[in-house]
Amino acid sequence: MSRTILCRKLKQELEGLNTPPFPGPKGQDIYDNVSKQAWGEWVAHQTMLINEKQLNMMDLTARTYLNEQREKFLSGEDYDAAEGYVAPSN
Secondary structure, three states, rough: EEEEEEEOOOOOEEEEEOOOOOOOOOHHHHHOOOOOHHHHHHHHHHHHHHHOOOOOOHHHHHHHHHHHHHHHHHHHOOOOOOOOOOOOOO
């Protein structure tokens, strides 16, 4: 049986993640307050940011930037998008 949580981003009772996405307090907070759906949306957005902004994940600045964007995205704040990005059509 899946567990449900009140998703901080989508403001609905939705299915929660199966496990925290990473260790530590931030991972636990996401596990407790972010739905599978919202986490999936973040992963897709994160991938787009990495690709379109050509972020080097070996660079601490890029990782810090993504952490800040994740917090904004999952909290419903304004977050960055890639300039000129056009989503692929299905």
